[in-house]
Amino acid sequence: MRHANPVSNRSALRRHSLPISLLTMLHLASLAVLGLAGSESRADVDLPSKFSNQSSVRNTRHNLTQRQAAGGPSGVNMDPYRNDYAEVCVYCHTPHGANTNVGAPLWNRNIPSTTYTVYSSNSLTQSISQPGAASLVCLSCHDGQQAVDAIMNMPGSGRYSSAPNTGFLNTWSNPSGLGPFAHAGLKDGECLACHASNAGIVGTGAADFTLAAIGTDLRDDHPVGVTFPTTNGDGTDWKTPGGSFVVGGRTTKYYDENSNGRMDKGEIRLYDSGSGPSVECGSCHDPHGVATSGSLFNATFLRKPNAASAVCLTCHSK
């Protein structure tokens, strides 16, 4: 969340004037020809979306093929800017040749070494480290440092690279026949050349993704890579995560709200990347979407709705 601690004003910082790149101009021309008009209908998600946002990650913005089984956005608009692997999971996971350096299942993305500017404040009681694995997986797209289609193992055999670069990514042909000429990332001048309020085409279905382009400065985001205070429970500022899930000597703590003894996807959790239970992106978000009640996923991939600050009050007792 950027949400509570505006150390700096992200929007003001980010909305500096973007040069209209060749990329945008080419595309604007084709949009004009296609005569695209917006038709957004979902009100439950933070931004208008053509994805139905229910039942599967296939029907969410994390489907980077940009094609939903029934309806949804027109992926062809995106084909020039990222490889369409025609498989939803492969932008993040691979059955073979996975990146074992990162603590996420069968991970298909390189995690370049990046030094993040971390949150700081005088009132913190815990020290803040660099983001742990359960944040780095998200930042591998959301920090904008590499293209969203930069995967290590492309579908088909013999298409592996431990550090995918443009040459490697260019060996892919889109099933639509329209080859990508750019492998864009979530940053200014790339995906945000169109997906920003000042790009001129927001409203035609190219939503404003400025807030999702987190960058490498995490000072205006809820701290991640921060361990949970060991003094918690009644009379403290913290609620006690009652559940424990142990794998390979690492203990993930979770708030077992339905007391079933299982770490359910709707439950807020604290990951152990080596220094004890910590807050990471995955503490509050599930990248596949979670439906708490009814069939629509919670907005912004949250594990539970944040109505009445319910996400915050899971850990904090303020």
Ligand code: HEC
């Ligand atoms: C040249 C302009 C342009 C660029 C660059 C661009 N997009 Fe888009 N994007 C669009 C347009 C136009 C739509 C709307 C398509 C439609 O309504 O069918 C769209 C739709 C989307 C959607 C679906 C939105 C929704 O929920 O309905 C996603 C997700 C998306 N783009 C991601 C990306 C990503 C990731 C990148 C960078 C790799 C990117 N786009 C680059 C123009 C662009």
Ligand code: HEC
């Ligand atoms: C945008 C990235 C992304 C996409 C797309 C994605 N996943 Fe995941 N997946 C993740 C991350 C990140 C984790 C680790 C979650 C955590 O840390 O708890 C994960 C974890 C999992 C797990 C382990 C259980 C869990 O939920 O933690 C399974 C199983 C899984 N994914 C299956 C899939 C399948 C099947 C698809 C395609 C239909 C898919 N994923 C698409 C990012 C993704």
Ligand code: HEC
């Ligand atoms: C493969 C690249 C990729 C990975 C990995 C990834 N994301 Fe995303 N994510 C995107 C793109 C592209 C969008 C579309 C931009 C948007 O919706 O604002 C997006 C959108 C989002 C949104 C906004 C959804 C909305 O309704 O607007 C959230 C929240 C989010 N991601 C969280 C996460 C978290 C948390 C993780 C890790 C657990 C993660 N993402 C991993 C690419 C990725």
Ligand code: HEC
């Ligand atoms: C402590 C809980 C928490 C953590 C940790 C967290 N988020 Fe969020 N995030 C939220 C909430 C709640 C929202 C809903 C919007 C709001 O309240 O401002 C959100 C919104 C978002 C959005 C949508 C854009 C926006 O700002 O509204 C993106 C993208 C996102 N988070 C990505 C991430 C990533 C990536 C990480 C890790 C670096 C992360 N989040 C860590 C709680 C969290």
Ligand code: HEC
């Ligand atoms: C998974 C547990 C968890 C959740 C959920 C959570 N927080 Fe936190 N929060 C923490 C931890 C741990 C710290 C670091 C505390 C420390 O070092 O004293 C923290 C720090 C903070 C701080 C900084 C305090 C300071 O002294 O600078 C603020 C403000 C904050 N959280 C607000 C929120 C809000 C608002 C939400 C809901 C959107 C939220 N938190 C959700 C665990 C959580």
